[in-house]
Amino acid sequence: MTPFPERVFSGIQPTGNLHLGNYLGAIVKFVALQKTHECLFCVVDLHAITVPQEPNELRAAIRKIAAAYIASGVDPVKNIIFNQSQVAEHAELAWVFNCVARMGWLNRMTQFKEKAGKDRENASIGLFAYPTLMAADILLYRATHVPVGEDQKQHIELARDIAQKFNNDFAESIAANGHEGGFFPLPEPLIQGPAARVMNLRDGLKKMSKSDPSEYSRISLSDDSDTIAQKVRKAKTDPEPLPTDKDGLSGRPEAENLIGIYAALNDSTTEAVLQQFGGAQFSAFKQQLVDLAVAKLGPIGAEMRRLEQDSAYIDSVLRDGSQRARAIAGPIMNQVKDILGLIR
Ligand code: AQP
Numbered sequence: 001m002t003p004f005p006e007r008v009f010s011g012i013q014p015t016g017n018l019h020l021g022n023y024l025g026a027i028v029k030f031v032a033l034q035k036t037h038e039c040l041f042c043v044v045d046l047h048a049i050t051v052p053q054e055p056n057e058l059r060a061a062i063r064k065i066a067a068a069y070i071a072s073g074v075d076p077v078k079n080i081i082f083n084q085s086q087v088a089e090h091a092e093l094a095w096v097f098n099c100v101a102r103m104g105w106l107n108r109m110t111q112f113k114e115k116a117g118k119d120r121e122n123a124s125i126g127l128f129a130y131p132t133l134m135a136a137d138i139l140l141y142r143a144t145h146v147p148v149g150e151d152q153k154q155h156i157e158l159a160r161d162i163a164q165k166f167n168n169d170f171a172e173s174i175a176a177n178g179h180e181g182g183f184f185p186l187p188e189p190l191i192q193g194p195a196a197r198v199m200n201l202r203d204g205l206k207k208m209s210k211s212d213p214s215e216y217s218r219i220s221l222s223d224d225s226d227t228i229a230q231k232v233r234k235a236k237t238d239p240e241p242l243p244t245d246k247d248g249l250s251g252r253p254e255a256e257n258l259i260g261i262y263a264a265l266n267d268s269t270t271e272a273v274l275q276q277f278g279g280a281q282f283s284a285f286k287q288q289l290v291d292l293a294v295a296k297l298g299p300i301g302a303e304m305r306r307l308e309q310d311s312a313y314i315d316s317v318l319r320d321g322s323q324r325a326r327a328i329a330g331p332i333m334n335q336v337k338d339i340l341g342l343i344r
Pocket residue numbers: 011012013014015021022023024025026147148149150151152195196197198199207208209210211212
């Protein structure tokens with residue numbers, strides 16, 4: 001049995017407009033988990049600066065992510081909402097983990113390969129070490145559960161490897177400092193659901209992402225009703241009617257994606273949606289999807305726009321959250337120093 005009480009941590013980078021993938025892959029899970037768990041939801045601004053950022057845009061983007069959390073229904077009083085750079089221990093523990101993780105482990109990270117592209121020599125060291133900072137984000141709070149989209153699975157596995165290696169390498173000192181059963185938990189990713197990997201609306205084989213040059217590839221949380229409707233109508237499909245069961249979706253990535261989005265927005269399953277729409281033409285299904293997406297996302301977008309006007313309120317939420325996060329992180333970082341043999 002784990003000696004660690006259950007605690008949830010997750011974060012989103014302030015690197016652009018939040019899209020339906022971020023919402024369904026992460027934020028919807030945050031809203032559900034706050035009912036049952038102690039949760040920390042972070043705006044991971046130190047991750048954002050692994051690639052160039054314009055300072056004014058970064059400041060606005062940090063506030064925008066916090067606004068999106070709150071507008072989506074994450075309660076800033078019950079949960080800790082904060083930005084990473086206000087809690088210095090994230091960077092401190094990341095350095096320790098840079099000394100625990102192996103080059104070979106990081107060399108295998110597919111996200112670095114995708115983001116660095118062909119010009120790897122010119123990528124920042126921060127971009128390469130991104131997963132050790134992510135491991136520090138989670139383990140600084142000894143978090144046990146991490147709600148994320150499917151694309152982050154490999155990074156959570158790395159966080160588990162780092163936790164395990166730290167526990168093994170310092171086993172004696174960990175025990176001498178009075179900790180039973182290892183110092184860090186092995187965090188579990190929470191990935192399941194019909195929209196764990198929301199795909200690009202123009203190409204069902206590519207992930208929906210903030211950085212795709214085409215606005216029509218994604219639905220943004222800030223899109224108004226007309227824009228959502230236009231994007232869904234233009235979404236790529238195939239000429240066949242919708243199938244009646246899951247097997248009929250194989251080899252039809254665009255159909256699978258739209259059905260998954262509908263299921264996730266409706267808090268339903270792919271099977272249930274196929275039962276309802278099997279045999280229908282895409283045009284009829286798309287109209288229903290537009291109605292559902294506008295009903296779900298419209299109020300969130302409106303509340304985000306309202307909150308974005310009130311930067312004093314957002315900043316106060318982030319300051320309060322950072323203070324509460326530091327109260328947890330400080331003692332854990334001190335224990336890490338004791339285990340390592342650093343004098344404090
Ligand atoms: N397409 C997606 N489907 C499901 N979940 C997704 N997530 C991202 N894209 C999808 C999840 O959203 C959370 C926050 O992601 P992030 O902003 O920290 O990182 P990211 O994966 O770099 O986001 P993007 O949109 O893909 O940005 P770019 O274009 O810069 O690469 C995470 O839980 C992630 O799994």
